[in-house]
Amino acid sequence: xxxxxxxxxxxxxxxxxxxxxxxxxxxxxxxxxxxxxxxxxxxxxxxxxxxxxxxxxxxxxxxxxxxxxxxxxxxxxxxxxxxxxxxxxxxxxxxxxxxxxxxxxxxxxxxxxxxxxxxxxxxxxxxxxxxxxxxxxxxxxxxxxxxxxxxxxxxxxxxxxxxxxxxxxxxxxxxxxxxxxxxxxxxxxxxxxxxxxxxxxxxxxxxx
Amino acid sequence: xxxxxxxxxxxxxxxxxxxxxxxxxxxxxxxxxxxxxxxxxxxxxxxxxxxxxxxxxxxxxxxxxxxxxxxxxxxxxxxxxxxxxxxxxxxxxxxxxxxxxxxxxxxxxxxxxxxxxxxxxxxxxxxxxxxxxxxxxxxxxxxxxxxxxxxxxxxxxxxxxxxxxxxxxxxxxxxxxxxxxxxxxxxxxxxxxxxxxxxxxxxxxxxx
Amino acid sequence: xxxxxxxxxxxxxxxxxxxxxxxxxxxxxxxxxxxxxxxxxxxxxxxxxxxxxxxxxxxxxxxxxxxxxxxxxxxxxxxxxxxxxxxxxxxxxxxxxxxxxxxxxxxxxxxxxxxxxxxxxxxxxxxxxxxxxxxxxxxxxxxxxxxxxxxxxxxxxxxxxxxxxxxxxxxxxxxxxxxxxxxxxxxxxxxxxxxxxxxxxxxxxxxx
Numbered sequence: 001x002x003x004x005x006x007x008x009x010x011x012x013x014x015x016x017x018x019x020x021x022x023x024x025x026x027x028x029x030x031x032x033x034x035x036x037x038x039x040x041x042x043x044x045x046x047x048x049x050x051x052x053x054x055x056x057x058x059x060x061x062x063x064x065x066x067x068x069x070x071x072x073x074x075x076x077x078x079x080x081x082x083x084x085x086x087x088x089x090x091x092x093x094x095x096x097x098x099x100x101x102x103x104x105x106x107x108x109x110x111x112x113x114x115x116x117x118x119x120x121x122x123x124x125x126x127x128x129x130x131x132x133x134x135x136x137x138x139x140x141x142x143x144x145x146x147x148x149x150x151x152x153x154x155x156x157x158x159x160x161x162x163x164x165x166x167x168x169x170x171x172x173x174x175x176x177x178x179x180x181x182x183x184x185x186x187x188x189x190x191x192x193x194x195x196x197x198x199x200x201x202x203x204x205x206x207x208x
Numbered sequence: 209x210x211x212x213x214x215x216x217x218x219x220x221x222x223x224x225x226x227x228x229x230x231x232x233x234x235x236x237x238x239x240x241x242x243x244x245x246x247x248x249x250x251x252x253x254x255x256x257x258x259x260x261x262x263x264x265x266x267x268x269x270x271x272x273x274x275x276x277x278x279x280x281x282x283x284x285x286x287x288x289x290x291x292x293x294x295x296x297x298x299x300x301x302x303x304x305x306x307x308x309x310x311x312x313x314x315x316x317x318x319x320x321x322x323x324x325x326x327x328x329x330x331x332x333x334x335x336x337x338x339x340x341x342x343x344x345x346x347x348x349x350x351x352x353x354x355x356x357x358x359x360x361x362x363x364x365x366x367x368x369x370x371x372x373x374x375x376x377x378x379x380x381x382x383x384x385x386x387x388x389x390x391x392x393x394x395x396x397x398x399x400x401x402x403x404x405x406x407x408x409x410x411x412x413x414x415x416x
Numbered sequence: 417x418x419x420x421x422x423x424x425x426x427x428x429x430x431x432x433x434x435x436x437x438x439x440x441x442x443x444x445x446x447x448x449x450x451x452x453x454x455x456x457x458x459x460x461x462x463x464x465x466x467x468x469x470x471x472x473x474x475x476x477x478x479x480x481x482x483x484x485x486x487x488x489x490x491x492x493x494x495x496x497x498x499x500x501x502x503x504x505x506x507x508x509x510x511x512x513x514x515x516x517x518x519x520x521x522x523x524x525x526x527x528x529x530x531x532x533x534x535x536x537x538x539x540x541x542x543x544x545x546x547x548x549x550x551x552x553x554x555x556x557x558x559x560x561x562x563x564x565x566x567x568x569x570x571x572x573x574x575x576x577x578x579x580x581x582x583x584x585x586x587x588x589x590x591x592x593x594x595x596x597x598x599x600x601x602x603x604x605x606x607x608x609x610x611x612x613x614x615x616x617x618x619x620x621x622x623x624x
């Protein structure tokens with residue numbers, strides 16, 4: 001029940017991040033709405049396709065679509081009247097990343113998959129919506145942009161926390177909440193204090 | 209029967225739009241063919257994956273592939289000898305959008321989905337092939353490019369028309385044809401007269 | 417058995433190509449790892465989704481994931497200490513293309529599909545991982561970049577060779593090896609000697 005509420009919040013914040021990203025370009029209302037929808041449902045759709053879960057979550061329960069549309073419209077209305085708070089896009093994205101990562105991990109777990117699959121599926125689910133948003137807006141994906149830090153790292157750390165806590169006997173719901181806090185906290189900390197993992201730069205190859 | 213013929217025309221025009229887009233770059237024959245195939249089958253493939261319809265339409269009936277290859281080759285041969293008519297790409301794209309939107313909506317309907325899913329599925333199906341074409345050609349998707357107008361809007365309006373007409377008692381085939389006319393007409397009108405929805409511009413956020 | 421070993425080598429070389437491409441940008445360790453994973457499993461995942469093969473290969477057998485992670489880490493460690501050999505990325509990509517094309521063709525064949533589907537599926541499987549890598553790194557896909565030659569052509573030629581040899585009575589394993597040699601050989605020959613198919617340039621259309 002709590003997790004259902006959280007998953008609705010997850011699609012809402014990702015919808016807001018999609019609307020903010022698209023709204024910074026000169027798209028029309030419907031274009032912004034479409035990008036918001038794709039951002040919000042992209043990760044969960046990929047998760048459901050990979051795990052062969054049908055009907056896809058937003059086909060099975062159209063509440064998600066209405067929440068997405070509502071969140072996108074609210075974001076646009078707010079954004080037209082006043083400038084969104086600094087880093088609003090990054091924060092919305094961090095929250096969406098947290099919710100989707102843990103929901104992807106949870107559902108992989110419910111399907112009886114092993115720990116490594118749970119972590120990979122959580123990471124892919126968390127990361128996919130934002131990557132889709134950035135590809136559709138033709139920007140370097142936030143995930144990979146130089147200087148952007150601890151994005152996939154935060155997802156992996158959170159999914160791992162979720163798994164380890166359960167192994168240690170924590171019930172699922174608090175473990176999920178802890179995992180989300182790890183993802184969102186790590187990502188936000190990285191944004192505000194510019195935390196970085198060591199770069200993995202490979203020696204220069206000639207350009208193609 | 210008419211709808212099967214229309215779906216073949218749909219893949220043919222999207223194949224032509226893919227071949228035109230790829231042919232404007234210095235790709236070789238086979239590269240242009242591959243982009244034409246992906247453009248033409250992308251939207252329907254996404255539709256079938258999301259609705260768990262297997263075999264995917266072009267796997268179940270390879271006629272589609274031969275039509276795509278034929279249309280792409282014809283486009284290239286024509287395009288090498290004389291310049292394609294102005295806006296040929298935009299017109300081919302508008303027709304493909306019309307056919308795929310309505311076919312996506314129809315198939316979602318056949319699977320017993322509700323109105324909101326029918327509209328979303330029609331829009332995704334219509335939009336996906338062209339977005340894939342533009343991403344593969346590394347251009348800003350036509351859907352979202354600044355100044356490009358009423359793209360997803362046309363798809364949504366057409367799918368809605370199709371639904372509403374059926375609710376009012378119109379048989380499926382004329383409702384489908386009317387829906388396609390709405391999509392194609394709205395999109396072409398927008399191109400030639402530069403119709404635009406109000407922009408949904410969000411106040412400037414700092415660049416990332 | 418040999419083919420299982422080859423498929424592990426296939427994901428390893430594509431992982432290396434993903435790590436090399438990502439490592440040339442200033443991504444952190446985990447970011448490079450994620451791109452390597454997506455590159456390595458992208459083509460086979462698309463194949464399994466399109467053919468409705470569940471569980472997806474890397475979910476069914478997590479050995480693939482460990483091989484991918486190992487190959488990516490080894491590539492980064494090697495690349496940090498000394499410059500990778502010239503054209504290392506292109507060669508790794510050519511080998512990955514060869515393995516994935518033939519494995520895609522084989523699996524389509526096992527599912528009883530016709531020759532045209534086997535060739536299309538082989539080509540899509542071979543091409544998808546590298547396209548995903550390039551889109552995620554926000555580069556023009558290697559497949560389509562001007563001057564890049566015989567990419568999809570090599571995949572199509574190899575899949576066709578594989579099919580024709582079997583029709584002529586060659587057992588599956590040698591036919592598969594011959595197909596891989598054709599893909600890899602043609603692609604490498606094209607890279608080193610700049611072989612090219614005739615361009616399919618379409619007369620200029622006005623820019624959008």
